[in-house]
Amino acid sequence: MEVYLKISNHFAKKMTNYWINESTYDKLKLMKTIITTLITTFILTILSSILFFWPLTVFAYRLPLAKPAPMPNKKGIINSFQPDLSIAGAPLASKEQCVKHLLSVNPLPLITVSPQELVEIFYEEGLREGIRPDVAFAQSLHETGFFSYGGDVIALQNNYAGLGTTGGGTRGLTFPEARIGIRAQIQHLKAYSSFVLPALPIVDPRYELVKKATFFGNAKTWQSLNGRWAVPGKTYGQKILAIHQDIIKTK
Incomplete structure (x- = not known):
């Protein structure tokens, strides 16, 4: 029904x-x-x-996994006639100029400390060893693509100078914190430019390798790192100094 x-x-x-x-x-x-x-x-x-x-x-x-590295120098022109500069010496740029130039190129740097703290560490470690901290910072900008990476080294390694990298995906050295990574970089620069031992215990695992080389203590300028710190690196020092010039021009 x-x-x-x-x-x-x-x-x-x-x-x-x-x-x-x-x-x-x-x-x-x-x-x-x-x-x-x-x-x-x-x-x-x-x-x-x-x-x-x-x-x-x-x-x-x-912290993005990877992004294209910006051009190391957007304002200046990198050429083989870049005026040379000694590795040892006093800074020519201020800490504020270093921070401003970094953030003007890469507002989100992949680093484990703040940009201000990173620059402060460069100045503390560099001045202690008599190495120009502002140019060492410019070197790190060149090596890391203004801390965007995208190469063999990643941000968490605290390796700002490509220490131990040989290409082909080799990660290179890893340091427990930003200060130790910067200290190793400064000590490595001192090994190239001076016969005097670092003021603090050596944390750069490759210091002894430089010490055995013929150029130990004899690479006094940034352009003398060409073909030594980076291979072939024919304009390695010029690229660093071009970035440094842009830092100095930052207002």
């Missing part, structure tokens, strides 16, 4: 009544249940995705 149910159409402009049988009513209920389930599932999926991926998105925004 068919059973008929009387329902009201609430969507009409004028209230009307009509009749549907029980089987049709069951189908409508099933359809409503399916639609409700689909909508609920969709909303829950969106919410769970946001809750799961949002922290990763924030972290990735701060």
